[in-house]
Amino acid sequence: LRPSYEGDPWSHACAMARVLDRHPRLVQVGIRSQSARERAIADELGLPVFPAHVIHAMQERGEDWIGRIVDATDPEVYVTFDCDVLDPSVMPATGTPEPGGLDWRQVEALLSRLCSQRRIVGLDVSELAPIAGLIHPQFTVAKLIYRIQHHGYSLQQIEAQDIDDCPASYFIDDASFIDLRRTAAYELFELYYPEEFRVWDQSTCDGLIFYVDR
Numbered sequence: 001l002r003p004s005y006e007g008d009p010w011s012h013a014c015a016m017a018r019v020l021d022r023h024p025r026l027v028q029v030g031i032r033s034q035s036a037r038e039r040a041i042a043d044e045l046g047l048p049v050f051p052a053h054v055i056h057a058m059q060e061r062g063e064d065w066i067g068r069i070v071d072a073t074d075p076e077v078y079v080t081f082d083c084d085v086l087d088p089s090v091m092p093a094t095g096t097p098e099p100g101g102l103d104w105r106q107v108e109a110l111l112s113r114l115c116s117q118r119r120i121v122g123l124d125v126s127e128l129a130p131i132a133g134l135i136h137p138q139f140t141v142a143k144l145i146y147r148i149q150h151h152g153y154s155l156q157q158i159e160a161q162d163i164d165d166c167p168a169s170y171f172i173d174d175a176s177f178i179d180l181r182r183t184a185a186y187e188l189f190e191l192y193y194p195e196e197f198r199v200w201d202q203s204t205c206d207g208l209i210f211y212v213d214r
Contacts, residue, residue, distance in 0.1 A: 001038040001047075019080075020045070027072045029110070030055065030085035032098045048072040052085075052100050059106070066113045077118045079111075079148070083127040083141060093137035094127045104140070108147060115151035123148060 005011035087101035
């Protein structure tokens with residue numbers, strides 16, 4: 001949420017601040033690293049923040065932490081999923097691994113409820129940084145996107161233009177220049193989704209940006 005980092009407003013650390021330039025609503029989930037300035041901005045703007053340690057504590061007490069998160073969202077939601085929301089034991093292949101993250105079952109349960117109760121108008125997955133010789137992180141991301149689609153995400157509902165020259169570009173992390181066509185994950189996509197991928201024009205959404213991060 002910081003407006004700039006080391007004098008650069010377009011730094012990777014300022015992505016959500018630039019989102020807020022266009023969209024006033026944002027829900028943050030799984031946060032484990034936040035500066036005092038970012039906390040102050042969230043409080044000032046009234047942005048719901050669900051830190052990972054709060055989620056873990058609520059789950060241990062048997063509280064409906066997923067319901068709290070979903071209730072904070074609007075009827076239409078754009079999901080931006082940073083892989084580092086997952087604990088490094090699940091997702092080691094990321095540039096900013098942070099202990100204490102969510103596990104696979106927590107993420108699966110959250111996205112399942114979100115997809116069943118909200119209209120998902122778009123999705124991006126970022127922060128995957130493949131490690132040579134380690135394949136499971138790419139398959140984890142592939143399975144994640146597959147499961148979101150299974151839970152009700154429909155590319156056909158999105159008004160968008162075709163990407164003829166790069167069908168996998170929908171799942172590229174532009175900040176890190178990670179192209180899933182060069183990973184085992186793309187082979188899985190190609191197997192399950194031979195049809196052409198489509199990409200969403202974010203300017204068409206008046207709803208909420210749903211941020212899942214470390």
